[in-house]
Amino acid sequence: MSATAERVARSTVNKFAQRRQMLAESALKAIAEQGYAETGLRAIAQHSELSHGSLHYYFEDKDDLIALAVWNYKSECARRYDDIIATARTPEEFADRFASTMTGTLRDEATLHRLWYDLRNQAMFNTGFRDTIVAIDDLLQEMVWAVVSRFAELEGVAPALTPPLAYALFDGVFQNTLIRFLRGDTQAVENLSIEVRGLLKSALA
Amino acid sequence: MSATAERVARSTVNKFAQRRQMLAESALKAIAEQGYAETGLRAIAQHSELSHGSLHYYFEDKDDLIALAVWNYKSECARRYDDIIATARTPEEFADRFASTMTGTLRDEATLHRLWYDLRNQAMFNTGFRDTIVAIDDLLQEMVWAVVSRFAELEGVAPALTPPLAYALFDGVFQNTLIRFLRGDTQAVENLSIEVRGLLKSALA
DNA sequence: GCAATTCTCGGACAGGCGTCAAAAAAACAC
DNA sequence: GTGTTTTTTTGACGCCTGTCCGAGAATTGC
Incomplete structure (x- = not known):
């Protein structure tokens, strides 16, 4: 089990999970504006209150982040x-x-x-x-x-x-x-x- | 009128137009494999018999090339x-x-x-x-x-x-x-x- | 054959990418 | 208040991008 996956498992409603949700929302906004192809991690970070380096603290990689973002929105849909x-x-x-x-x-x-x-x-x-x-x-x-x-x-x-x-x-x-x-x-x-x-x-x- | 557009207008079935068609086909193959987001001009050139530098001799820019490529195929469809x-x-x-x-x-x-x-x-x-x-x-x-x-x-x-x-x-x-x-x-x-x-x-x- | 034009190549450019790591900052424990 | 852990930032890494340019090759005109 990877380091980030461990943190996800350890707690469901703590600050770590909340931060993931927040960043997923930021990713959603960024990709909604520019599209997947044109949206980098730095653009996503600029839609949040964190810097681009922090994204890898909360997510395995870019795909991990995007997967959560689209799941959040579309499963609600x-x-x-x-x-x-x-x-x-x-x-x-x-x-x-x-x-x-x-x-x-x-x-x-x-x-x-x-x-x-x-x-x-x-x-x-x-x-x-x-x-x-x-x-x-x-x-x-x-x-x-x-x-x-x-x-x-x-x-x-x-x-x-x-x-x-x-x-x-x-x-x-x-x-x-x-x-x-x-x-x-x-x-x-x-x-x-x-x-x-x-x-x-x-x-x- | 731009330089490339001039060449297009000057002749319809000469070598210049043929080269454009050939490169458009190469672009089609490349994008069909990898998708728009992951396909660069160098990858397109590698699907042809020309180098990446020549693409701008025949096309204004990447969009110009892609436009011709998809038009060729889909208008036939x-x-x-x-x-x-x-x-x-x-x-x-x-x-x-x-x-x-x-x-x-x-x-x-x-x-x-x-x-x-x-x-x-x-x-x-x-x-x-x-x-x-x-x-x-x-x-x-x-x-x-x-x-x-x-x-x-x-x-x-x-x-x-x-x-x-x-x-x-x-x-x-x-x-x-x-x-x-x-x-x-x-x-x-x-x-x-x-x-x-x-x-x-x-x-x- | 030479001269002019057309064409092609390969490298350079600035800038962006995802990723990572070291150090600074913040939060927490006691 | 000190020591420890968690969180965040900043800057770097190598690689790739679209575009452009200068030099050379190939072709054409005569």
Whole structure:
């Protein structure tokens, strides 16, 4: 077991773990701005209150830091629709809340979603944080499936597609809209709200 | 007008233009292997028969080179289904040939498609070759729309979605399958063949 | 054949990268 | 308050980056 891994294991909520979280957040901000390829450890440190040398005191290497950063943010993302799934009482309410939550996060956290797609792409080339990316991908697929199957339940029918396909479709529409939005197409976000409702319905048997 | 741009304009099929094409191909190979972030001009030069110093004789800068490389490959991709659109006589033949062509290129040129998604992501951060990426995106959307509307024509009905949505759905499924395939999931490619047929049908009114 | 042009190479440049280590600073124990 | 441990900084390391330049090679024009 390495030195940093030891420190992680020794305590979960002490200052060491808190510092890791803080630095992971700083990394998130930096990469969200500049992208993985253009963001160095010094840029990440400048987004925090520590110097670049300290990063290796809290993390094995750059990949270790980035893995925690993206995990923190994106595993939270995957829980964003839990409340809707649990409390929506009609298909209409469900679809409305789902669509507005999705368009909302796309609008408000566009650079963070951009970061996710950036890192997922990097994971196609580097093995560094691939495991984390795969784990998040699984989480997101489960989330989409929970949404689709709950909607089907409210409609009283069965889903008409598989979990992977459902994820691929919603992710495709989301990513496509994000790209258009970042290119200045604000209309795309409004269309997303409609398209997502249509997708939900066409996912039923 | 810059020096290199002058040379481009002066002649289209002379040695200068040929060298540009050759170097663009070398760049394509290099980036397909390592990814944009990890590929330097020296690595590109090593995939060619020239030295790294010559690249600036034929290209303004790195972005200029990459723009030509991805344009060469991907604008060709966008014409890959033209023959099917022109010659398929029944909806069944159309869907079969479309699905098998798509799964074929995914299998055989996986690293090149990975490169495309890599560069499209980079264009979300850098303005360097963004115009080229946007132009290709438009081309691909037109291609998908030509596919969908021709299939609808063969079926004797109208398409039930917009061009941007159609592109988003097919691109989402393709990208998702590519990722799974590169992670070692060979089953995903076979599923794609089925899913694409389903998508075609659900795109009709 | 010579002269002019086109092309290619290899090295230099400034600057950035991830990583590491020594020393200074801070926090803690007693 | 002193001694010990934890935390942080600073600066260095070797390597790589995109770009540029000068010298030489190859090609062309006549």
